[in-house]
Amino acid sequence: MEFELNREQKEIQKAAREFARGEFDRELALELDKSHEFPKKIWRKAGELGFIGIHYPEAYSGQGLGVLENIIVADEFCAQDSSIGSAVILSSFASECVLRFGSEDLKQKFLPPVAEGKMLSGGAFTEPGHGSDITYLDTTAARDGDEWVINGTKTFITNGGLAGFYCVLCQTDPESSPPYRGISMILVEADREGVSAADVGDKMGIHLMATAEVNFKDVRVPAANLIGEEGRGFYQVLEFFDESRILVAAQALGIGQGAYDRALAYVKEREQFGKKIAQFQVTQHKLADMATKLELARLITYKAAWNYDQGRIDPKLTSMAKMYAARTAVEVADEAIQLLGGYGYMTEYEVERFYRDAKITEIYEGTKEIQKNTIASAVLGKFK
Numbered sequence: 579m580e581f582e583l584n585r586e587q588k589e590i591q592k593a594a595r596e597f598a599r600g601e602f603d604r605e606l607a608l609e610l611d612k613s614h615e616f617p618k619k620i621w622r623k624a625g626e627l628g629f630i631g632i633h634y635p636e637a638y639s640g641q642g643l644g645v646l647e648n649i650i651v652a653d654e655f656c657a658q659d660s661s662i663g664s665a666v667i668l669s670s671f672a673s674e675c676v677l678r679f680g681s682e683d684l685k686q687k688f689l690p691p692v693a694e695g696k697m698l699s700g701g702a703f704t705e706p707g708h709g710s711d712i713t714y715l716d717t718t719a720a721r722d723g724d725e726w727v728i729n730g731t732k733t734f735i736t737n738g739g740l741a742g743f744y745c746v747l748c749q750t751d752p753e754s755s756p757p758y759r760g761i762s763m764i765l766v767e768a769d770r771e772g773v774s775a776a777d778v779g780d781k782m783g784i785h786l787m788a789t790a791e792v793n794f795k796d797v798r799v800p801a802a803n804l805i806g807e808e809g810r811g812f813y814q815v816l817e818f819f820d821e822s823r824i825l826v827a828a829q830a831l832g833i834g835q836g837a838y839d840r841a842l843a844y845v846k847e848r849e850q851f852g853k854k855i856a857q858f859q860v861t862q863h864k865l866a867d868m869a870t871k872l873e874l875a876r877l878i879t880y881k882a883a884w885n886y887d888q889g890r891i892d893p894k895l896t897s898m899a900k901m902y903a904a905r906t907a908v909e910v911a912d913e914a915i916q917l918l919g920g921y922g923y924m925t926e927y928e929v930e931r932f933y934r935d936a937k938i939t940e941i942y943e944g945t946k947e948i949q950k951n952t953i954a955s956a957v958l959g960k961f962k
């Protein structure tokens with residue numbers, strides 16, 4: 579059993595850490611958190627330097643590396659800043675649907691601009707009436723000659739309104755039984771006639787990321803925009819989750835780590851009752867618990883990524899990593915606020931923002947309850 583990153587992975591880790599330290603400015607993060615703006619300049623630079631789509635083949639402007647290398651970057655970026663890090667690592671959200679299932683034409687056209695930091699992508703799966711349960715959808719795509727005609731509304735779409743394209747789950751056969759066998763995935767360019775996006779409104783955290791309702795009204799796209807196979811969209815999105823949930827686990831892990839680092843530095847400086855607060859045993863025990871949870875979250879997240887790169891797709895392990903890392907992020911960020919006392923509650927000290935940014939990792943890409951359902955069904959198997 580080998581737990582060491584190899585030399586190349588350590589170099590990527592170091593490069594990602596140095597880039598984030600140099601670019602993820604604290605004041606800028608506070609400002610963008612208030613103005614709810616996407617960190618465009620940093621995203622572009624991250625793309626130019628090869629931090630986005632590191633897991634794409636070189637032919638599509640990637641670096642030919644794996645999910646593990648991608649999550650090393652995510653971990654480092656989010657630890658340096660929960661808001662900027664999250665926005666940059668999810669700038670390519672759902673592009674893996676094109677990477678894993680798309681035609682050569684779609685890959686060549688859409689993956690390089692995403693990896694180069696020139697285009698954002700989005701995954702449009704959730705609908706107002708279908709969130710955790712996407713086994714049937716109200717968004718339809720009907721075949722008309724050599725085109726698809728798409729109608730429907732998707733909600734809570736990350737990068738909505740900014741993305742160049744969306745991977746949209748559509749009901750292509752409403753009569754299909756079970757209905758999920760009639761779901762397909764179609765790439766829709768955001769500038770097609772009939773596509774519109776509207777912000778969903780104020781949210782708790784991840785203010786640097788757009789979250790929109792995306793509407794499709796008689797949107798026509800070429801038949802060749804089908805991603806993968808007709809009627810396989812539901813299965814494809816489940817496979818995509820096996821990869822994307824590891825990235826969300828890494829996002830959570832980084833956020834937890836960043837909150838912990840800030841609390842650790844603070845307790846060594848702050849004095850009360852004539853002592854550094856780090857000298858109180860209760861503080862030490864809190865730090866011990868936080869450090870242990872982060873270690874466990876890192877082990878399972880990196881294992882899930884490594885496992886994926888070995889070609890072993892294991893939804894149970896992925897869900898365990900996502901569920902555990904997300905809970906850890908929320909708990910560690912909460913404790914970090916506590917350790918900073920009243921200052922922890924103040925925006926300037928950052929940990930409250932890390933806490934707000936952490937919570938989403940227990941909700942999107944499948945809530946923690948849905949992760950538990952996946953784990954439980956794998957553990958129990960079929961029984962009567």
Ligand SMILES: Cc1cc2nc3c(=O)[nH]c(=O)nc-3n(C[C@H](O)[C@H](O)[C@H](O)COP(=O)(O)OP(=O)(O)OC[C@H]3O[C@@H](n4cnc5c(N)ncnc54)[C@H](O)[C@@H]3O)c2cc1C
Pocket residue numbers: 671700701702703704708709710711733734735736737781789938941942943944945946947948951
């Ligand atoms: C900021 C943000 C960004 C998002 N980004 C995207 C995106 O880019 N693309 C996209 O398609 N979606 C996105 N989502 C949507 C997200 O994936 C859904 O919100 C999530 O899957 C839950 O769906 P829901 O909100 O409809 O909740 P519901 O499914 O209505 O769930 C409500 C509650 O019931 C529980 N529940 C539901 N079913 C079960 C069950 N079988 N067993 C036990 N408990 C259950 C849930 O766990 C939850 O606690 C985003 C959401 C947010 C808030």
